[in-house]
Amino acid sequence: MRPALLNPLFVPVTSLSGVGPKQDKLFRHLLARDETPRLVDLLFHLPASVVDRRARPKIRDAVPGTIVTLEVSVDRHRPPPPGRSRAPHLVHASDETGDVVLTYFRAQPGYVEKLLPAGSKRYVSGTVQMFDGTLQIVHPDRVVDEAGLAELSGIDPVYPLTQGLAPGALRRAIAQALQNLPVLPEWTDPKILRRCGFPPLAQALRRVHAPLELTDTLPEGPFWSRLAFDELLAGQLALALVRAQLRRPAGNRHAGDGHLRNRIIDALPYALTASQRQAVAAIIDDLRQSVRMLRLLQGDVGSGKTVVALLAACAVAESGKQTALMAPTEVLARQHIKTIAPLAERAGLRVAILTGREKGRERREITARLAEGDIDLLVGTHALIQDEVTFKSLALAVVDEQHRFGVRERLALTAKGEAVDVLVLSATPIPRTLVLTYFGDMDVSELRDKPAGRQPIDTRAVSDARLNEVIDAVGRAVKAGKLAYWICPLVEESDAVDLSDAEQRYQSLKARFGDRVGLVHGKMRGPEKDRVMAQFAAGEINLLVATTVVEVGVDVPKATVMVIENAERFGLAQLHQLRGRIGRGSEPSTCLLLYREPLGAMSAARLRVIRETTDGFRIAEEDLRLRGEGDVLGTRQSGLPGYRIARSNVHAQLITLARDEALRILKQNPNLTGSHGEALRCLLYLFERDEALPLLGAG
Numbered sequence: 001m002r003p004a005l006l007n008p009l010f011v012p013v014t015s016l017s018g019v020g021p022k023q024d025k026l027f028r029h030l031l032a033r034d035e036t037p038r039l040v041d042l043l044f045h046l047p048a049s050v051v052d053r054r055a056r057p058k059i060r061d062a063v064p065g066t067i068v069t070l071e072v073s074v075d076r077h078r079p080p081p082p083g084r085s086r087a088p089h090l091v092h093a094s095d096e097t098g099d100v101v102l103t104y105f106r107a108q109p110g111y112v113e114k115l116l117p118a119g120s121k122r123y124v125s126g127t128v129q130m131f132d133g134t135l136q137i138v139h140p141d142r143v144v145d146e147a148g149l150a151e152l153s154g155i156d157p158v159y160p161l162t163q164g165l166a167p168g169a170l171r172r173a174i175a176q177a178l179q180n181l182p183v184l185p186e187w188t189d190p191k192i193l194r195r196c197g198f199p200p201l202a203q204a205l206r207r208v209h210a211p212l213e214l215t216d217t218l219p220e221g222p223f224w225s226r227l228a229f230d231e232l233l234a235g236q237l238a239l240a241l242v243r244a245q246l247r248r249p250a251g252n253r254h255a256g257d258g259h260l261r262n263r264i265i266d267a268l269p270y271a272l273t274a275s276q277r278q279a280v281a282a283i284i285d286d287l288r289q290s291v292r293m294l295r296l297l298q299g300d301v302g303s304g305k306t307v308v309a310l311l312a313a314c315a316v317a318e319s320g321k322q323t324a325l326m327a328p329t330e331v332l333a334r335q336h337i338k339t340i341a342p343l344a345e346r347a348g349l350r351v352a353i354l355t356g357r358e359k360g361r362e363r364r365e366i367t368a369r370l371a372e373g374d375i376d377l378l379v380g381t382h383a384l385i386q387d388e389v390t391f392k393s394l395a396l397a398v399v400d401e402q403h404r405f406g407v408r409e410r411l412a413l414t415a416k417g418e419a420v421d422v423l424v425l426s427a428t429p430i431p432r433t434l435v436l437t438y439f440g441d442m443d444v445s446e447l448r449d450k451p452a453g454r455q456p457i458d459t460r461a462v463s464d465a466r467l468n469e470v471i472d473a474v475g476r477a478v479k480a481g482k483l484a485y486w487i488c489p490l491v492e493e494s495d496a497v498d499l500s501d502a503e504q505r506y507q508s509l510k511a512r513f514g515d516r517v518g519l520v521h522g523k524m525r526g527p528e529k530d531r532v533m534a535q536f537a538a539g540e541i542n543l544l545v546a547t548t549v550v551e552v553g554v555d556v557p558k559a560t561v562m563v564i565e566n567a568e569r570f571g572l573a574q575l576h577q578l579r580g581r582i583g584r585g586s587e588p589s590t591c592l593l594l595y596r597e598p599l600g601a602m603s604a605a606r607l608r609v610i611r612e613t614t615d616g617f618r619i620a621e622e623d624l625r626l627r628g629e630g631d632v633l634g635t636r637q638s639g640l641p642g643y644r645i646a647r648s649n650v651h652a653q654l655i656t657l658a659r660d661e662a663l664r665i666l667k668q669n670p671n672l673t674g675s676h677g678e679a680l681r682c683l684l685y686l687f688e689r690d691e692a693l694p695l696l697g698a699g
């Protein structure tokens with residue numbers, strides 16, 4: 001259970017004064033939470049920059065274009081004339097050196113009069129401008145009286161916002177949250193605190209939210225870095241706890257005699273690549289070791305990870321044990337079963353699929369067969385970790401696209417057997433430091449060579465001023481019977497605006513090319529999605545307008561053309577994943593990256609990299625170099641996915657430090673006992689990395 005002293009940080013934001021249902025909704029959106037955010041979520045929402053309001057010139061000396069705080073007397077109001085509500089409300093103010101006009105558009109009646117009573121003295125802060133020869137501030141950021149001035153620090157944090165949320169509302173909520181900060185035990189080693197110059201956590205939080213210096217909110221500064229380190233330490237400690245658990249010696253090992261494996265290899269219509277052979281050999285070797293396997297198989301889209309996983313499942317089945325393969329989406333799970341089933345059948349491996357779609361009798365049949373041991377390999381989605389799914393003897397858990405799952409899911413799956421070996425598949429080649437961050441210490445196999453016979457992809461960037469030419473070219477390809485994807489701008493699967501983009505494009509292409517055009521998007525129901533995909537695979541549809549649902553795993557080898565609209569909006573990893581949908585067959589492929597001008601330097605660099613190479617490992621490295629963070633894992637957050645504070649470019653060294661520290665801690669205190677153990681448990685709860693604690697029992 002969470003230590004009571006943390007409770008004040010886990011109360012809902014709605015308990016703060018001034019935060020009602022409307023703010024709740026805005027905060028949910030801002031902080032990316034389905035439920036009402038807690039104070040801790042606010043406190044971990046760090047400023048993007050600061051505004052310096054310390055300049056306090058006389059009006060005469062205020063430099064247009066700069067941010068100043070003026071001490072003024074309010075002289076008179078000029079509200080908009082009746083019936084002209086769109087005219088601004090002007091407030092004339094002055095000091096002994098000159099005049100300034102404060103301008104408010106669309107103000108509530110009475111609001112400005114209350115804020116700036118005529119005849120009063122006020123401190124007004126904002127950007128000064130020259131307008132018609134008069135000095136002016138449009139919508140001052142801050143207006144305070146003498147008493148309020150004491151609280152105006154002079155340096156304001158500027159937070160990432162969301163539409164409809166006023167900066168002041170967020171600032172006031174965070175200030176209240178800071179007041180609820182309990183006294184926390186110190187969990188970080190004093191040596192590290194000294195060496196890195198880290199302040200105590202509470203001080204770090206106070207200084208990033210209420211900066212005293214302009215540099216206080218820099219991610220590389222001591223305050224932010226302290227927070228990042230603690231967050232990383234919590235993450236690494238959680239991973240290390242899981243790993244310690246998984247690494248416990250396993251009883252019976254199971255690598256089989258190779259008879260099923262050989263049958264599959266004989267049945268393959270191709271030869272395994274060298275790196276596929278190496279990966280299989282490494283896995284078989286792991287399965288023979290007395291400690292359990294914890295291996296990451298990294299390989300680009302199309303590098304052939306599924307068959308490696310299948311061969312691992314065979315090895316396990318040869319000794320009478322079962323394998324589970326869990327994929328993040330239904331589309332992917334079905335893709336796997338499609339690749340696997342025909343091969344499995346020839347080898348006599350019994351496979352089945354279980355997702356949210358298998359229901360009623362069908363579902364009962366599958367789970368019964370599974371419990372009887374009549375299924376060797378069960379492929380599926382989250383459905384696999386539901387309670388009613390029991391294996392007779394699960395020995396291997398294969399988790400595809402792991403970064404979409406949390407530690408919780410991994411534990412839930414491995415808990416369904418004894419000493420289960422774990423193989424994680426990742427289609428996003430990631431640099432070693434990030435492997436550590438997301439997977440902890442794992443053995444890694446890489447599929448670096450592409451299966452033989454793959455055709456190169458001709459990738460070009462085209463300005464969307466030439467949209468019509470592109471449509472003509474796609475039309476010619478479609479008439480010639482080719483299969484083409486048309487990817488629409490980045491889609492939050494929940495975002496109605498983006499969806500309408502895809503639908504509009506679909507309508508306009510359909511008007512032009514008729515029934516050869518199809519549409520697939522994330523809001524569609526499973527069977528409907530599958531039906532459209534099947535029509536595309538069969539060539540009944542030639543042109544498939546799609547949102548990014550095709551990003552992961554979809555395999556239509558005959559597709560040879562892809563247009564990506566607004567390519568400048570996508571991250572490198574995502575572009576790479578998308579493009580991986582083509583160039584899978586024996587025909588050469590073309591990818592057109594449509595971009596909107598003007599193209600920023602960063603977007604231009606991304607498009608250049610994508611044009612130059614199809615090597616996912618190189619793209620991952622370039623990505624890390626270019627942005628340092630964010631899109632490396634194909635997510636659109638600005639920080640490390642799953643981390644709110646740490647940034648991979650700024651805090652890379654802290655990642656390794658946290659890893660080493662986590663290992664050292666568990667070596668000395670594997671059950672996290674004593675007062676230091678208690679402090680560390682507190683850390684895990686604070687960052688909500690406590691999933692692994694039940695494995696330890698009470699501290």
Ligand code: ADP
Binds near residue numbers: 271276300427451555
């Ligand atoms: P991914 O790594 O993206 O999961 P898949 O396992 O889905 O890749 O493989 C992509 C395609 O490549 C599949 O159709 C598979 O049959 C084929 N494939 C796998 N290995 C080879 C190989 N060594 N030579 C040729 N084709 C292969």
Ligand code: MG
Binds near residue numbers: 553
């Ligand atoms: Mg795959």
